Amino acid sequence: MAAATRPVRRRRRVRIPVARILLLGFFVAFVLVPLYWMFNTSIKPSDDYLAIPPVWWPSEPTLVHYEAALFAYRGLDGLINSVIVSTAATVLSALLGTLMAYSLARYNTGGQHLSFWVLSQRFLPPIAIVLPVFLIYRGIGIYDTHLGLILAYTVFTLPVSVWMMYAYFRGMPRSLEEAAMVDGCTRWRAFWTVAVPLAAPGIVAAAVFAFIACWTEFFFALLLTSRNAFTLPTVFRAFIGFQGAQYGEAAALAIVSLGPSIVLGVLAQRHLVRGLTLGAVRG
Amino acid sequence: MADVKIRGLHKRYGAFEAVRGIDLEIPDGEFTVLVGPSGCGKSTLLRTIAGLEDVSEGEIEIGGEIVNDMRPRDRDVAMVFQDYALYPHMTVAKNIGFGLKARKLPPAEIEARVQTAAAMLGITGLLGRYPRQISGGQRQRVAIGRAIVRSPRIFLFDEPLSNLDAQLRDEMRGEIKRLHRDISTTMIYVTHDQIEAMTLADRIVLMRDGLIEQQGAPLDLFERPATTFVAGFLGSPKMTFLPGRLSRNGTAASILVDGGLRLDLPAGRALGGAEGRSVIVGVRPEHIYRAADAAGPGEARLDAAIELLQPTGSRTYATFRIGGIPVTAELEAHDAGRPGDIVPLGINLNRVSLFDADTQRAI
Numbered sequence: 001m002a003a004a005t006r007p008v009r010r011r012r013r014v015r016i017p018v019a020r021i022l023l024l025g026f027f028v029a030f031v032l033v034p035l036y037w038m039f040n041t042s043i044k045p046s047d048d049y050l051a052i053p054p055v056w057w058p059s060e061p062t063l064v065h066y067e068a069a070l071f072a073y074r075g076l077d078g079l080i081n082s083v084i085v086s087t088a089a090t091v092l093s094a095l096l097g098t099l100m101a102y103s104l105a106r107y108n109t110g111g112q113h114l115s116f117w118v119l120s121q122r123f124l125p126p127i128a129i130v131l132p133v134f135l136i137y138r139g140i141g142i143y144d145t146h147l148g149l150i151l152a153y154t155v156f157t158l159p160v161s162v163w164m165m166y167a168y169f170r171g172m173p174r175s176l177e178e179a180a181m182v183d184g185c186t187r188w189r190a191f192w193t194v195a196v197p198l199a200a201p202g203i204v205a206a207a208v209f210a211f212i213a214c215w216t217e218f219f220f221a222l223l224l225t226s227r228n229a230f231t232l233p234t235v236f237r238a239f240i241g242f243q244g245a246q247y248g249e250a251a252a253l254a255i256v257s258l259g260p261s262i263v264l265g266v267l268a269q270r271h272l273v274r275g276l277t278l279g280a281v282r283g
Numbered sequence: 284m285a286d287v288k289i290r291g292l293h294k295r296y297g298a299f300e301a302v303r304g305i306d307l308e309i310p311d312g313e314f315t316v317l318v319g320p321s322g323c324g325k326s327t328l329l330r331t332i333a334g335l336e337d338v339s340e341g342e343i344e345i346g347g348e349i350v351n352d353m354r355p356r357d358r359d360v361a362m363v364f365q366d367y368a369l370y371p372h373m374t375v376a377k378n379i380g381f382g383l384k385a386r387k388l389p390p391a392e393i394e395a396r397v398q399t400a401a402a403m404l405g406i407t408g409l410l411g412r413y414p415r416q417i418s419g420g421q422r423q424r425v426a427i428g429r430a431i432v433r434s435p436r437i438f439l440f441d442e443p444l445s446n447l448d449a450q451l452r453d454e455m456r457g458e459i460k461r462l463h464r465d466i467s468t469t470m471i472y473v474t475h476d477q478i479e480a481m482t483l484a485d486r487i488v489l490m491r492d493g494l495i496e497q498q499g500a501p502l503d504l505f506e507r508p509a510t511t512f513v514a515g516f517l518g519s520p521k522m523t524f525l526p527g528r529l530s531r532n533g534t535a536a537s538i539l540v541d542g543g544l545r546l547d548l549p550a551g552r553a554l555g556g557a558e559g560r561s562v563i564v565g566v567r568p569e570h571i572y573r574a575a576d577a578a579g580p581g582e583a584r585l586d587a588a589i590e591l592l593q594p595t596g597s598r599t600y601a602t603f604r605i606g607g608i609p610v611t612a613e614l615e616a617h618d619a620g621r622p623g624d625i626v627p628l629g630i631n632l633n634r635v636s637l638f639d640a641d642t643q644r645a646i
Contacts, residue, residue, distance in 0.1 A: 175368035178335050181355040182362045182439075183382035183429070197372045 042066065042251035049247045065248030066256070075235050075253045081225075082232040083260070084146055086214035089153035094207040096154070097161030098199065102191060104162070105169035106177075115166060121159045130223050137224055144226040152220050157210035164209070168202035169195065208268045212261060232257050284468060285346030285359075285436035286311040287332065292341035294327050301327040303493035305341070309471065309486075314463050316472045318480040319490035320516070325473045326441055328490070332471060333362050333439050346436055356385070361430035362439040365446060367422045369414040369429075376401075376410040379428045386433075400432040404458075420451045427459070431466065440472040444479065456482060477517050481505065489513055506634075511643045514565045514636055520600055520611045522565045526640060529560040538564060538637075542606015549581035549632055554646060561640035566630060568600060571612035573619075574629035583630040587612070592619055601626070 041049065043061040070076040100118075103109045110117070133152065134143070142148035172195065180190035196203070218233040225234065235253060239246040287309040294302040302324040309315045317325040330336040332343060334355035343350050350358050361382070369378050376397055383393040401407045404424045409417055414425070423443060430438055440459070444452045460483055463470055474480055480487050481501045488498040497509040508514035514522045527540040536554045537547040546564065548554065554562070578584045587603035587610075594600075599619040601612045603626075612628060620626045637646045 173366055173368065175364040175366055176370060178333075178355075179362065179364060179368035179429075180370070180381070180385070181335070182333055182358075182360060183433070184356045184385035186354070186356065189385065194370055198370075 038251045038254055040251075041247050042255050044248060046248060065246075065252040068246075069235075069239075069249040069253040070256070073235055073238050073249060073253075074230075075232070075249075075256065078230055078232040078235040079256060081146065081229055082215060082257075085149045085153060085229070085231060086211055086260075088146070088150045089157060089214045090207050090211040092150065092154040093157040093161045093210040094203055097158055097206060097210075098165050098196065098203055100158070101162045101165030102169050102195065104166050106174070115162075118159050118162050121155075126156075126219055130220060133220075134223055143224060144228045144230075146229050148224055149221065149229055149231070152224060153214045153217065156217075156220075157213050160213075161206040161210055164206040165199065165202055168199050172198055204268050208264055211264060215257070215261060284311055287437065287469065287471070288342075288344040289328075289332075290342045290344075292328070292331065292343065293339045294324070294331060294336060295339045301493055302331070305493075305495060307488060307495065307498070309469060311469055312467045314460075314470045314472065314483060314485045315488060316474060316480040316484035316486070317488050317490060318474055318477060318516075319496070321475060323490040324493040325475075325490050329362075329439050329441055329471060329473045332437070333360055334358050359435050360437040360439055361433055361435040362441065363423075363426045363430050363443045365442040367414075367426040367446075369422055369425055371414050373413075374410065375406065375412055375414070375417070375425050375428075378414065378425055379410075379432050382429060382433045396432050397428075400428045403431065404428050419447055420455065423447065423455055424458075427462070431462070434468075436469065438468055438470040440470065440474075442474055443472075445474070445476070452479075459483060477519065481517065487517075489516060507645070508565070508636060509645050511563060511565065511638050514638070518567055520568050520613075522567045522636070523608065523610045524638075525564045525566060525605055525608060525610070527562055527564055529554055529556055529558060529562055531558050538562060540564060540606060542604075542608070544583065544585055544605055546583045546630070546632055546635075551581075552632065552637070554637065556646075562646065563638040563640050563643070565636035565638060566610065567634075568611045568613035570631045570634050571610070571614075572629050572631070573614055574627040578629065581631065581633045583632055585628055585630070586625050587628045589620055589622055589624050589626055592622055594619075603628075 040055075040057065042065055043063065044055060044058040045060060045062055048055040048058055070079075104115045104118075137143040137148050142151070176194050176198070177187075177190040180194045181187060185193065216233060217231070221231040221234045222237070225231065232253070236250060239250040239253075287307075289305055289307040292302055292305040292307075293300065305324075305328060317328060319325050327336060331338050332345075334350065334353060338351050345358060345360070369375075370381065373381065379400055380393045380397045383396060388396075397410070398407070401410055404427060406421060406424050406428060409421055409425070414422055417425070423446075426443070443459075444455050447455060456479060459472075463483075472479075472483060480489075484501050486498060487501050487504050489496045489504060491512055497504055497513045504513055505517050508517065511524060515524070525540045525544075527538040527546070530537050530539050530545075535547065537545055539545055554560075556562075574582075574584055585605070587601075587605075589601050589603055590609070591602040592599055593602075594616060597616060598613050599616045601614050601619045602609050603612070604610065618626075638644060639646055
């Protein structure tokens with residue numbers, strides 16, 4: 001018996017999972033090559049952009065594109081505006097979304113239909129409302145202000161935040177809050193001391209989604225801002241002009257704009273995975 | 284310490300009525316068990332006492348004070364939940380002390396009271412752990428600790444043992460009984476398990492379809508069930524119900540059970556009603572025994588063909604048929620014979636229950 005099985009085993013041990021390595025290799029290349037090329041372009045002298053054969057690493061790396069993108073094209077102002085607007089909208093969206101989702105989950109607020117109506121707001125094509133919003137903003141004087149954009153982004157990210165949190169709270173046993181209330185808490189305090197800490201992974205996940213949505217939003221930022229509150233994505237349109245495309249500046253600003261998302265992703269990764277399972281993980 | 288009085292309590296959820304008019308008085312210090320099948324309204328009743336459900340109609344009074352509109356936190360009751368409801372993000376010590384902290388006691392006193400409660404339940408070694416790091420039985424102890432640490436006026440238990448395995452359940456049952464003996468606070472305990480109800484209760488309140496079917500001391504309910512429902516719910520194996528007809532012979536009354544068995548009722552169990560009245564005879568397994576030589580007074584005899592034997596060690600449950608209805612007898616382990624044997628059995632007619640066939644109520 002042992003003699004018969006040994007050769008089989010030996011052959012199995014040296015087999016290389018070729019298909020798996022190839023597949024994973026393709027995937028890694030698919031994800032990383034564009035990022036590499038973007039970084040490469042951002043530090044290339046302008047002459048090398050479209051050189052043939054391609055320049056895989058510039059002989060004289062330069063930071064001039066970063067300087068131009070951040071200062072001449074006001075990328076830094078856009079970055080600061082983006083941070084302000086995205087952070088404020090994310091905090092508001094997470095806060096309001098949590099409260100609203102709790103209300104829907106525990107009090108069945110609005111019956112069966114309100115929760116779905118909330119989500120239905122996402123069905124509306126943004127272009128259908130952007131002109132009225134533009135006119136209203138002009139009328140009440142919040143056009144091209146942080147406040148205007150924060151309000152708009154909060155409204156747009158709220159449905160998804162609410163739905164993520166709604167699922168989370170529904171998966172959480174009621175008896176935890178009931179125990180807290182019998183133990184001496186008001187409903188409000190039971191919510192803050194028991195429900196919210198337990199929902200933290202869901203809140204973090206919802207907040208990350210909201211932040212990314214705000215950070216990359218272009219359309220509303222373009223139409224609702226001008227010279228003051230413009231955000232990072234709107235800066236990019238300046239790189240395509242009558243002189244041709246400014247590849248280096250575009251790549252440099254793209255690299256800069258990746259920063260916060262990567263930091264956020266790394267910080268929230270553990271919560272994000274748990275949050276995406278939407279309350280399935282307990283205790 | 285407080286008594287509980289419930290008057291005309293109704294609880295409706297839309298068109299569905301979970302509790303349909305309950306009047307109940309629970310004296311101070313009593314251990315009351317609300318028992319009944321799923322959906323009988325026992326948990327709803329408990330939750331209205333806790334204040335977790337609003338009352339649709341009627342009054343709840345705790346310690347002489349009507350609490351209908353009082354928030355749960357102001358009722359000074361403690362509750363142990365079926366799923367323990369321990370806060371997963373807090374240590375055992377924080378869980379137990381949570382209610383004291385919510386009531387803003389000084390930290391030193393919280394610490395002292397948590398230690399006392401933990402020592403009482405033998406969980407001092409677990410205080411630093413999180414709920415996910417301890418076993419089901421330990422979680423239940425923590426949940427009980429969280430209740431006793433507050434010294435509430437009333438303890439409410441909502442099926443606290445149903446998530447535990449059989450052995451642990453027996454053990455915890457004993458501990459809850461001991462706890463009640465030691466602190467003698469009013470306890471209201473919901474279960475669907477009739478053994479828990481029998482062993483724990485000073486008084487059993489047996490519910491059915493949102494109403495109280497019968498209440499009283501455990502042995503009263505067991506020995507003198509008011510209805511066939513109560514008789515069938517309490518006791519394991521279940522009481523057997525044999526339909527029959529009343530037959531009169533002068534002053535003596537007997538019952539002809541469908542299938543031919545004749546039960547001559549002893550003088551103390553005389554029945555009213557006309558000849559031919561439909562009755563149901565309720566026989567518990569322990570009312571049947573291996574017969575000795577001659578039939579005594581108040582005893583019925585039959586020769587039973589044993590179909591099935593279920594030995595439990597000390598006793599053996601033997602199943603046979605009377606008029607096609609399977610009857611279980613609890614026999615001495617070595618008296619039961621073997622399946623297929625014909626065994627002479629006696630039925631103690633002084634102890635069987637008699638019900639009216641139309642109303643299903645005891646006669």
